[in-house]
Amino acid sequence: MADKKKLVSEITSMDVDFAQWYTDIVKKAEMIDYSSVKGCVIMRPYAQALWENIQKTLDGMFKETGHENVAMPLFIPESLLLKEADHVEGFAPECAWVTHGGSEKLEERLCVRPTSETLFCEHYAKIVRSWRDLPKLYNQWCSVVRWEKTTRPFLRSREFWWQEGHTVHATEEEAREETMRMLGIYATFCEDYLAIPVLKGQKTDKERFAGAEDTYTIEAMMHDGKALQSGTSHYFGDGFARAFNMQFTDKNNTLQYMYQTSWGVSTRLIGAIIMTHGDNEGLVLPPKIAPFQLVVIPVAAHKPGVIDKATELYEMLKQAGIRTKIDVTDNSPGWKFAEYEMKGFPLRLEVGPRDIENGQCVLVRRDNREKTVVKFEDLTTVVPKLLDEVQQALFDKALKNREEHTYVAHSLEDMKNILKEHTGFVKSMWCGDLACEEKVKEETGMPSRCMPFEQEHLDDVCPICGKPAKKMIVWGIAY
Secondary structure (H helix, E strand, C coil), rough: HHHHHEEECCCCCCCCCCCCHHHHHHHHHCCCCCCCCCEEECCCHHHHHHHHHHHHHHHHHHCCCCCCCCCCEEEEEEECCCCHHHHHHHHHCCCCCEECCCCEEEEEEEEEEECHHHHHHHHHHHHHHHHCCCCCEEEEEEEECCCCCCECCCCCEEEEEEEEEEEECCHHHHHHHHHHHHHHHHHEEEEEECCCCEEEEEEECCCCCCCCCEEEEEEEEEECEEEEEEEEEEEECCHHHCCCCCCCCCCCCCEEEEEEEEEEECCCCHHHHHHHHHHCCCCCCCCCCCCCCCEEEECCCCCHHHHHHHHHHHHHHHHHCCCCCCCCCCHHHHHHHHHHHCCCCCCEEEECCHHHHHCEEEECCCCCCCCEEEEEEHHHHHHHHHHHHHHHHHHHHHHHHHCCCCCCCCHHHHHHHHHHCCCCCCEEECCCCHHHHHHHHHHHCEEEEEEEEECCCCCCCCCCCCCEECCEEEECCCC
16 A cells, blocks of 8 residues: 555646646656757557557548548648648648758748648549549548647647648538538547547537638537547538649549548547546546456465466457456555556456455456446356446536536626636527637637537527627637
């Protein structure tokens, strides 16, 4: 227990300083290291394994819907980036530029990609000729660079890893269907695999992606009540197509412009997992996405037969398809318990001499520390059941947190009063005017999060200006 207390004491309590708690977790759980470039982090093996599980699952979902992976260049010529005015204006403050190749100054600056819309547009303009070539459903997994001023591991860094989907279609209807389909895939993934409930909705004009006609989002609430934009899907219409001359011949042999979408999620999802499910002992990982679902820990490992039995159980669970690790190092059981709690392993299996005599072992859940005594022969049945229970319990707990920290405001004063005592989502009606949206942010610090698809009628008028209300909107302090 002393070992555990020492390890846990190195983590700041989330109730004392949530930001420091987060930093402590990502460092103590060996997820990241800081590089020599400010704002850039090293993804250590454990975080990379988590990202690979996210990537593998999402990649399968994309391919089931007909998407193909491609790889675009890292560099974007300045002239190409400048072709879509709204887009370049939105990203200009964050662009990193290459001005020299070797010792020679380049004739044209090259932008290190902050996103790849312009590269895809140039490519589609070359390869699409006829309606028979459409749709093109492309995705790429890569890193991008945005020169952020304030950085935090996973949530906001100057280089980060993500996937970006870019598709083109013959009609507006098809492109809009794609935009909503991909948002639905993101929502399903977050809820079913990450155990994170999300709000699906549309961004306001102020908050939409630079160059898009419409931006849709999934918004998650973290443990501290702050919002995290966890994925976005954008409908571009034919704006980029006109800027890049992306035309095709339709069935009537008439030239038409393509309709376009883009959508993406990033390693920010790792931050979402940490801040939604973690506790003061460390990570708590959803079983469906955890690098390891169970760790086998021999107790009194020096005694005859203990290591052998632990290894036998480890092999049995691996054969049953459980992502399993065994720790036969000479560290104490107490140290191991704390270590794998810190790393968020969903289940721990303890087996010692007395357990072997009784033909059983002990399973301990990471989320609630409940212990279950299981006969050896029942393990392959009980473990999957417990993993499902942990997965559901994490989702239910996160949903309860969101429901308990969602408030209704009928006036600007209501919003201010709510924020004096709480952090969370604040629902209100809205007239749709930018001036009211900006006033809420200016006076409360809350930007709009989205206009949820599931609308409620809270009032007849906008609580900011008193004009007729058009939509219910959700506000919140965001990461």
